[in-house]
Amino acid sequence: MEGMAGQKSTLVWAVNISAFLLVLLWTIPTLGLLVSSFRDRDQIASSGWWQSFSASEQTGFVRTGTDADAVQRDGLYVIEGNVLAEGQSLVAWGTRARDPGAHQPGETVETSDGWQLTVAEDGAYVLTSPTPFEMRRGERIFLTTKAPPKFTAANYQRVLTAEGLGRAFMNTLTVTIPATVIPILIAAFAAYALAWMRFPGRALLTAAVVGLLVVPLQVALIPLLRMHNEIGIGKGYLGIWLAHTGFGLPLAIYLLRNYMIGLPREVIESARVDGATEFQIFRRIILPLSFPALASFAIFQFLWVWNDLLVATVFLGNTREQLVMTGVLRELMGSKGGEWEILATSAFISIAVPLAVFFAMQKYLVRGLLAGSVKGG
Incomplete structure (x- = not known):
């Protein structure tokens, strides 16, 4: 009989087909972008990428x-x-x-x-x-x-040899690495406090963190920049690190708190009975067990900061010495942004490092996102 133990439901096929279609919907545009990155401007203007394999x-x-x-x-x-x-x-x-x-x-x-x-x-x-x-x-x-079908690597040569790209790459690393590490350090402490420490107002703080998730960063850019100028930070790396930290903390705290609250209570209580302090519990028990959640947030934060243009333009500047990779690639497209072959090529060059980070830490991503989805408190 259908639904009995040891027998698969017919819904399994529907789930598999749906998953396959979703993967296909995500893969086809990426494939089109990859093919377009090896075509010249005339080919892109005259035909679609799916016609590039035939005359x-x-x-x-x-x-x-x-x-x-x-x-x-x-x-x-x-x-x-x-x-x-x-x-x-x-x-x-x-x-x-x-x-x-x-x-x-x-x-x-x-x-x-x-x-x-x-x-x-x-x-x-x-x-x-x-x-x-x-x-x-x-x-x-x-x-x-x-x-006949024709593909060229001239687009990649033009982008990779663009003036200032090497400096922009180092600028992007200088922005991205601290802007990923700092939120994780702060959010880990805050998430542990909200998950396992008893103090007045804990529920209100948790609700405030959830509420901050829906605040668009665009509404805070100009007020935050004015505040930076008033306190003397101005435009520089410190300002953009603090900006990315502020924008990334709500999700980081929410994600880590949901994970930590699902950890075994018996382990933590036993450590307290043995005389361990809160900091010792956090450092020796919570952090090692929370590595999947930390890694999953690190992936998201790294991707967001690496691909960012708006925050970098506002808090860092537009001079040649300050431009990040997205800024240099934007300039390559021209003032009217009509060089689609450069856009496609730039997209694949800019995602090379994030892809390496993602594949290096992907095994922790699903574990970190699903953690806390059943347990909660």
Whole structure:
């Protein structure tokens, strides 16, 4: 019978399919970003990343030579050349922007100036006129071409060799490491007090911590910066460390408190009976047992600080010596932010270190997040 011990429920298949679909929904955009990082601007503008593995059609125009390139042959003035780039094949061509594929390769047509134009299948064109040409910019030939799949590492070379990227990398490390360690140290002490120490107002403090989780950091940026300026901190590493610490503490305290409150009470009570102080219990019992929760929060905090741009811009500055990696990568995209190939490449370069941190500590992530989900107090 369904639901009996030793038999799997049919809902297991639904759960497995749902989990697979969720993973797929997260993986497909990441794959698209990775593929786009190896494409140039023209490819990204003309086709989607899913079309990058097959030949793609592109439209555009080229100009013929000018009257300076004309030669006389059999009583005619002739301009010759080729309209195709390496690897391209001609699908159709035309002389008007409204109908760029009006003619097939090999056809000969008369232009609006009375000249004869022929474009062969290999891209070679011949423009002839019975009288001398009078043009300085050349005749436009509109093309529909097909290009084979092409990938390039030029985007990565451009980003990795960008001016100031090495300094920005060190700036990011200087911001991220202390901004991850300081909240953990403070939150561990606070979480232990809220979980195991009895004092008036403990419930109110816990409720206040939970309430601070919903406060958006954007509303506190300018008031906090003004306070930094008034007390003499100004813009610098100390200010941004304190800012990230303040914004990260509510989640850190909440996560660690939920974990610590689920630890065996008997162990802690036995330590107290043996005469251990609160600090000894915290250092020798609570911290070693809470390492999964500490690691899980460290992953989240490291990711948030490493990928941050807003807080770094407000509390650190925009000079070349102060920019973090996200700031340098933003400048590479240009003032209008239209260089999508640089955006995709920058995304993968910027996540290299966070990925290394995540995979190094991932075994603690689920344990730390699920801890305290059953027990509570």
